[in-house]
Amino acid sequence: MWSYIVRRVGLLVPTLALVTVLVALLVRLLPGDAVEIIIGQYTPLTHGDREAVRRQLGLDKPWYEQYGEFVAGVFTGDWGTSLQSQQPIGRELARRLPVTFELGLLALLISIVVAVPVGVIAAIRQDRWLDYLMRGTAIVFIAVPAFWLGTLVVVLPNVWWGWAPPIHYESFFDDPLSNLYFMIIPAAILGLGLSGSVMRLTRTQMLEVLRQDYIRTAWAKGLRERVVILRHALRNALIPVTTLIGLQVPLLVGGTVVLETIFSVPGIGSYLVTAVNSRDYPVVQAVNLVVALAVVLSNLLVDVLYAYLDPRIRYA
């Protein structure tokens, strides 16, 4: 098991290196002059002025040199300085990461709370109207993009009832109720989007498990339905579901980028959008590194969990 983990961790390093190199390259290919955006398009800079600002911001160096400095900084705990605000990126990440983490966690919880019971019910009511309804709903959740649902939630209740989602973010530790009121809507949209595939997989796995001999035995023993379903069937059906939930972290991150913008959530998603728009290269690199780290670590966790649950993997 340990050698498996070491192997996987070993793969993690080149993956992260590749991601950061790609991000550093691609963000510099975006059209638009970082200096013009940062200093102001309407300031009549001469070529010399522009070059001076570029030097001051360290943008005159080749991209690989800027990248090298960034990586070296990360290893020493210095995430660099934002070109826009001239403020430490690490401090901003520390402020925003918990917000995105909370949003992601809430979304994950909502997706599990919705998807697993619905998947189980759909399986035990297979091919009845409830099953069709739930499967249809799952497909809708998968098909409807979060940005569209988010926009509908912002617009329609406002048109019908004059209601709008809250505007002002409060930290959970300052005002838990306000915080949850603020977060619950984007989290629900994100969570429902994720729940579709979890729901379908739960149903499929439950159907497979319910046809197993040991379930038939459980029925034959005269166990109550609740015990058969929850204790014997669901436990085994949830193994692949658990891994799927872990693998959805990238989707979760992608969703937060969009929903944080729509609902004005001050997390790293909206930080990334702003940084891309303003060509704030160090911020884009830093946020992407954090996101990449979150994704590869969650994948690693899933793999390890899967290997732990299924010995065939770890001995392969």
Place this chain on the structure above:
Amino acid sequence: MQTREKQGWQRFLRRGLTRRQFLRAGAVGAAALAGSAYLACGEESAPSTPVAGAPGAETPWLGGLLRFALSDVQGRFDAQRFPTFTVQTFNSFFVSRLLKHISAPDDPNTEDLDLPPSDWYRPVPDLAKSYEVVDQVTYIFTLQDNATWHPVPPVNGRPVTPDDVVKAWEYYKSARPDRGVNLAAIDSMTVAGPRQVQVKLSRPFGPLLVMLASPSDLWIYPPEATNNPDLLNTTLIGSGPFILRSYQQGVMAKADKNPNWWATDDRGNRLPYVDGFEAYVIPDKNNEISQFTAGRLETMTVPSELIDVFRRQNPQAIITKTIANLLTIIFFPPAAYEANQPPFNDPRVRQAVSLAIDREALIQLASGGKGGKKHNLLNAGFIWYVDPEGPEMGDLGQFFRRDVQRARQLLAAAGYPDGIDTELHYTANAYVTAVPYYNPMAEALPAMLREAGIRARLVNHDYQSEWINPQGGIFFGGLRSGMAFALETPVPHPWNQFTNQFSDNPRNHSRIRDPEILRLIDQLGQETDFDRGRALALEIQRINARNMYYIPLVGPYGFGARQPYTRAYAAPTSYGIGSESTPYFQIDTSRQRL
């Protein structure tokens, strides 16, 4: 002391009152105006409310919390080091300038801006209550008697001194990335008395007052802030109408009324009227509209494509429409002027291009059917705009109206009876979000031109590498052939724009050298009289229209909205709203939902 300045203030105030405002304001307003005019004659008594028009007959609504959405400054506070419009706008709430631009009461019964174009961007007192022109190159500014810094550490409400202004000027020169090119004519700024600052110019410089009023340039920061980068990087301290209470990047800013701001209204009420504001960062426009509809915002800007939906959702909202200070133009290759390269060396061909363009259709396209205005060389949202088809342009207005037949005749007369084959260059990847009407306009132009026999192939360029590249970018004189469709960025004064467009400057896109225009620009740069300056600007625009060096196109309306329980002042610019119009914003708190 009868100075030119005092006559100037009086004239600003007198001109600022439109007939409609006068009728609405009635006797009280007229009396207030007369009072202001009278006060302006005295040495120590500049108008307390430097806005156009009377404050209105109604008793002002006092107090309340103003809530609106604001573009995030992303942790940048220093408008000298980061002179972008978001930082400048944010500064305007907290930091003073020597002068500021005039604003006017926003009449809820009309959507038009209640300020005649001739008054747009007029400089009025801010930190300086008055100025004196000693000679053509010497100005003395007298500071407001009761101007103090915010009552927060480390300035703790101490008086603003002339020395502070001088130090702010020195900081401006050292911190600006462009080294203060807009105010390069200022040779020195020195203390000239207990409340006076002397500005010495290296040459007569007519745009000085407009430049000092512009949010693009000199902000008066306390030396305690400019000497302490940590302070200026984390908060804003000034002498403006509001005090920054808190700022969360990407979330919101909270501010309180500055109880010691120098301005009062004509009833003696201290401005601002509101107790404070909350400015939220709301990146999504749909969300912003929803917040407005739910009564959580008092005011907002509405994109033209959403204005119909907005009106349906908010039938009671008071709406104002304005034109953005942004010029759309077509320009020609430098070789047309420098090497007599056909076909655009012939003014008749350039006139034909202008005649082929259906500006009304472009307005409809750009605004989504909401309307707009035809630009002259000074755009329709800019100071001293002159309607290109108005009486001041005389028969030159014909070149701004579509006439395909006449365009074909001009082409034939220039030796192109079968029309011309050419290109229309543009950049498709720069303005998709910021100026969403740019690309559709570029795509519509070739079809219009083709009907007049100008067969223009649309050629797209990458913004970064091919458009604004200082070495040979199309925008900076690198157009080899054909025409280019571009956006001209706004500047504080027409003198800047004309200098850019016609003198030895990278922004002289076509390397035009017209001796008559250069002479007029030189005069404009020295002219201190507003009316004479406007006449010079008009003449330059007439010469341009005659020759069509640059072909001005159109600008669509943009919309602003506020709740029915508010009263507001408005100005054609938004960068200076913090001190120019927000202090006069009033909220009927009995109808406000908090």
